[in-house]
Amino acid sequence: MSTTTIRLPDDLKARIAVAAKRAGTTTHGFILEAIAEKAEQADHRADFDAVAEARYAAIVATGKTIPWQEMRGYLEARIAGKTMKRPVARKLAR
Numbered sequence: 001m002s003t004t005t006i007r008l009p010d011d012l013k014a015r016i017a018v019a020a021k022r023a024g025t026t027t028h029g030f031i032l033e034a035i036a037e038k039a040e041q042a043d044h045r046a047d048f049d050a051v052a053e054a055r056y057a058a059i060v061a062t063g064k065t066i067p068w069q070e071m072r073g074y075l076e077a078r079i080a081g082k083t084m085k086r087p088v089a090r091k092l093a094r
Contacts, residue, residue, distance in 0.1 A: 058083075064089040 008016070013027075020030035059065050070087045077084040 063091045064090070065092060066090075067092065 015028055017027050020027045023030060025033070066087045066089050074084055074087050
């Protein structure tokens with residue numbers, strides 16, 4: 001484990017102390033948890049972006065996609081508990 005120093009404005013330090021007390025933890029523990037949560041969010045965002053980029057690259061490479069109206073109908077039916085055939089990607093006429 002290593003040590004890192006951060007400088008906090010007095011008002012933020014006071015808010016953190018109150019929030020930590022409410023959460024039943026120390027200020028140090030509260031800050032560590034907040035940093036860990038932020039890092040986790042950044043990881044999830046990076047994964048999401050990578051999936052989106054890969055999907056977009058597949059659309060560009062194949063020219064195939066599913067029209068939104070078809071996909072929306074499929075998703076709404078699934079939410080309603082209905083069994084539906086999954087839409088198939090195809091090249092769209094321009």
